[in-house]
Amino acid sequence: MPVDHQQLRERARRRLPHFLFHYIEGGAYDELTLRANRSALQSVRLRQRVMCDVSAIDTTTRLFGRDMPLPLALGPVGLAGMCARRGEVKAAHAAERAGIPFCLSTVSVCDMAEVAAGTSTLFWFQLYMIRDRAFMVDLLAQAARHCTVLLFTVDMPVAATRHRDFRSGMSGAPGLRGALRRGFHAALRPGWSWRVGLRGRPHVLGNLVPVLGRQAGTEDFAAWIMRNFDPSVTWDDLAFVRAHWPGPLVIKGVLDPDDAEAAVAAGADGIVVSNHGGRQLDGAPATAEALPAVAARVGGRVTVLADGGVRSGIDLFRMLALGADGVLLGRSWVHALAAEGERGVSALIEGFGQDLRAAMAMTGRRRLTDIDCGALIRVPLHDGEETSR
Ligand SMILES: Cc1cc2nc3c(=O)[nH]c(=O)nc-3n(C[C@H](O)[C@H](O)[C@H](O)COP(=O)(O)O)c2cc1C
Numbered sequence: 109m110p111v112d113h114q115q116l117r118e119r120a121r122r123r124l125p126h127f128l129f130h131y132i133e134g135g136a137y138d139e140l141t142l143r144a145n146r147s148a149l150q151s152v153r154l155r156q157r158v159m160c161d162v163s164a165i166d167t168t169t170r171l172f173g174r175d176m177p178l179p180l181a182l183g184p185v186g187l188a189g190m191c192a193r194r195g196e197v198k199a200a201h202a203a204e205r206a207g208i209p210f211c212l213s214t215v216s217v218c219d220m221a222e223v224a225a226g227t228s229t230l231f232w233f234q235l236y237m238i239r240d241r242a243f244m245v246d247l248l249a250q251a252a253r254h255c256t257v258l259l260f261t262v263d264m265p266v267a268a269t270r271h272r273d274f275r276s277g278m279s280g281a282p283g284l285r286g287a288l289r290r291g292f293h294a295a296l297r298p299g300w301s302w303r304v305g306l307r308g309r310p311h312v313l314g315n316l317v318p319v320l321g322r323q324a325g326t327e328d329f330a331a332w333i334m335r336n337f338d339p340s341v342t343w344d345d346l347a348f349v350r351a352h353w354p355g356p357l358v359i360k361g362v363l364d365p366d367d368a369e370a371a372v373a374a375g376a377d378g379i380v381v382s383n384h385g386g387r388q389l390d391g392a393p394a395t396a397e398a399l400p401a402v403a404a405r406v407g408g409r410v411t412v413l414a415d416g417g418v419r420s421g422i423d424l425f426r427m428l429a430l431g432a433d434g435v436l437l438g439r440s441w442v443h444a445l446a447a448e449g450e451r452g453v454s455a456l457i458e459g460f461g462q463d464l465r466a467a468m469a470m471t472g473r474r475r476l477t478d479i480d481c482g483a484l485i486r487v488p489l490h491d492g493e494e495t496s497r
Pocket residue numbers: 131132133145183184185186187213214215234261360382383384385386387415416417418436437438439440
């Protein structure tokens with residue numbers, strides 16, 4: 109059966125406790141940018157072409173020295189491991205079987221060693237600038253053992269307010285009150301509580317155990333973020349990361365062509381055009397709006413990845429046509445994981461491949477390199493205007 113993202117999302121909503129589902133769904137402040145990510149992508153019209161002999165469609169590509177069947181990776185999502193038991197390992201395994209990269213978040217449930225033990229392909233790791241530089245060096249040393257590519261996230265100098273997390277009880281109700289509220293929500297989802305919440309090892313933020321310990325709750329996690337994410341970071345600090353990371357370095361969270369240029373000048377191998385899934389600066393452009401100008405400036409010099417609101421292989425096609433070399437998934441793989449575990453993530457990736465091939469066939473594009481803005485009728489520009497081609 110074809111994969112329907114809406115159905116996976118709905119199943120995830122029915123399976124996850126209220127606070128967890130809304131933690132995944134939510135964005136910053138009024139969630140304008142969150143919604144804009146979807147609407148800007150959906151407004152991109154594709155140019156149908158006919159009679160082009162599309163009997164052989166090739167979706168293979170090579171990113172950061174690795175051949176891949178699709179220009180796709182599972183992007184970093186903090187706490188994804190709460191959506192299925194040892195969830196990050198399951199997702200990494202599904203990605204491995206599909207031959208695409210999995211990127212582990214700094215704030216994952218499973219740590220790097222556990223994901224490495226559960227898979228046999230090197231994965232990607234995402235890191236923030238952390239005030240405790242010695243701890244960063246430790247994380248980078250582990251990443252050098254287990255990972256091929258480092259995504260360095262730069263769009264979170266401070267944590268944005270996510271009103272939804274306060275309403276749902278994910279944040280803001282400290283101590284026993286918060287725990288009771290979340291416990292109540294969990295009790296309404298006995299399936300999740302049994303499968304994920306109660307069985308086996310308790311949930312901790314695996315990579316942060318050396319600094320947070322094994323007893324940390326969600327408030328400790330939020331407090332640690334407030335204390336430790338370093339807002340003083342500048343492009344000069346990239347030299348520090350470079351000194352401890354020998355592999356490809358990708359800057360995640362770029363929306364402005366000048367910042368993309370600065371990333372290239374600072375020695376990045378790639379960028380991710382991203383607004384953190386609408387979870388940081390509300391009012392920032394949708395990524396589909398920002399991507400064309402960024403790709404026009406630095407495309408061809410570094411690898412340009414993009415994310416934000418991608419829910420199908422058709423959206424993936426749109427991002428490629430807007431200038432991306434590859435795409436990261438966020439909420440869509442987490443919905444699939446919550447809905448159907450590893451099987452769900454595998455089906456989702458397969459569905460993305462099918463949809464991408466269909467979009468290529470119906471636009472008359474046989475190879476990924478054939479996909480450019482000529483495949484579009486309207487291209488949203490980063491200043492909100494639209495142009496016809
Ligand atoms: C629940 C959640 C947690 C996230 N955690 C991280 C993270 O730890 N590190 C990071 O760089 N990005 C994080 N992101 C952003 C994603 O990597 C990605 O940029 C975003 O989800 C893409 O938008 P989409 O979910 O609409 O596809 C998170 C996103 C969500 C939804």
